[in-house]
Amino acid sequence: MGTSSQVFVNGLDRVCQVSDDNSTDPTADALDNPVRDLLDVLDLQPAGRAQVSPEVTGDATDADVSERNLDVFVGRSQVTPHGRVFGGQVLAQSVMAGGRTVRSVEGLGERPIHSLHAYFIRPGDSSHPIRFAVENLRDGRSFSVRRVHAMQYGHTILSATLSFQTPADGLDHQAAMNSVPDPDRVRTAAEELAGVDHPAVRHWLRRAMDVRTVEGALYLVPGRQHSAHQNVWMKAIEQLPDDPLLHAAVLAYSSDYSLLESILRRHGLVWGDRRLRPASLDHAMWFHRPGRIDDWVLYEQESPSASGGRGLGLGKIFSIDGTLICSVAQEGMVRVKQD
Incomplete structure (x- = not known):
């Protein structure tokens, strides 16, 4: 090299x-x-x-x-x-x-x-x-x-x-985790996409992360409820090395998967909509406490606003025991091309 x-x-x-x-x-x-x-x-x-x-x-x-x-x-x-x-x-x-x-x-x-x-x-x-x-x-x-x-x-x-x-002691409080079905009760991506053969689908099914959306994924079928909130379970499909920096990096990696979906859900859109022109504009994360991404984490997501061709997504990532690991914010371009 x-x-x-x-x-x-x-x-x-x-x-x-x-x-x-x-x-x-x-x-x-x-x-x-x-x-x-x-x-x-x-x-x-x-x-x-x-x-x-x-x-x-x-x-x-x-x-x-x-x-x-x-x-x-x-x-x-x-x-x-x-x-x-x-x-x-x-x-x-x-x-x-x-x-x-x-x-x-x-x-x-x-x-x-x-x-x-x-x-x-x-x-x-x-x-x-x-x-x-x-x-x-x-x-x-x-x-x-x-x-x-x-x-x-x-x-x-x-x-x-x-x-x-450097790790330090100090005041300590956190938000409470939502009460949602356990990950083994939520459909997998393979179950959501069963019977669909497309390059994008094959790519989604080859992810290093197991991603399960409690309210139903937005790959091809819109949600019945147009809510600007959703809950996503995530974890790596295999155990990762015991390196805190690596786990933080993979948390950052997976935090970008679905945060804009709260905007899509609110407006009855899906990733497979050919009119959709999405793009991430910025991304912020605050890592509050240590956590592992090869154990299940719950990613709570909401969108407080969409306007001007942009939408804001906010998220909180909890370990399965309810510990708040990090908070996330992202603004994205979410344009819908008119027919």
């Missing part, structure tokens, strides 16, 4: 043009197993360091700007029927990239992620490697902050700021 070392550029986006000879082809073993495929996608490879020299413009002086050292990683994408990168994948890879640079700082100890704020800027190409340039904004006594840019073809496709905190 090629590396880029101490490369001087005037723009952050150009970092991804350095040493594009990295091979990110998945192994046959990974492609045959959705969980191994996901773990392979999240196993980012170091691609050296880059140094960005900002241009001085206007009233800025040399004292106002400074050269920034970036850690660069490279990773591949999961294969998708439409050739566009799944946004949750890039979120998860950004968590891994930022977390690795925190772990690499001597003396910090273990600092789990506690918040993530990201903007989806451009669609990604699932056939091309993604580069992740990580900037160390601060390592304080309790908090570490990283800025991550995911890039392809000389452009940023996602920009995220992540914060990590």
Whole structure:
């Protein structure tokens, strides 16, 4: 695998043009197993360091700007029927990239992620490697902050700021989990899609996550009740390694699956509606307590508003014992093309 070392550029986006000879082809073993495929996608490879020299413009002086050292990683994408990168994948890879640079700082100890704020800027190409340039904004006594840019073809496709905190004691309260049927009483995706043969359906059935919607999935059939609320059970279909950073990354990955569905449900829409033009615009997560995503979690979702071609989704993710693991917010473009 090629590396880029101490490369001087005037723009952050150009970092991804350095040493594009990295091979990110998945192994046959990974492609045959959705969980191994996901773990392979999240196993980012170091691609050296880059140094960005900002241009001085206007009233800025040399004292106002400074050269920034970036850690660069490279990773591949999961294969998708439409050739566009799944946004949750890039979120998860950004968590891994930022977390690795925190772990690499001597003396910090273990600092789990506690918040993530990201903007989806451009669609990604699932056939091309993604580069992740990580900037160390601060390592304080309790908090570490990283800025991550995911890039392809000389452009940023996602920009995220992540914060990590040394575990600490303090005030403690949480919302209560909804009372819903247990996951074994909710239909699986295979049961929801039985008898349907389509590339998108085959893709849905090859997920690394078991996703079960209490109110009924919105793949092809709209819900009977046009409510802006729903509850989704999720877990990885196999046990994952005992790495808190990895579990946080897979939580970020799976949090992007269905959060906009509360908007679709409210308006009687489904993912299979050819008029629908959805796209994630931004994504925020707050990690409150440790949790595992290879055990069942309940994802409570609601949409307080949709307007202007956009919709807002809010979510809370609980472990099966009722512990609130994290809170999620996402705004998406939800346009319906008129016939």
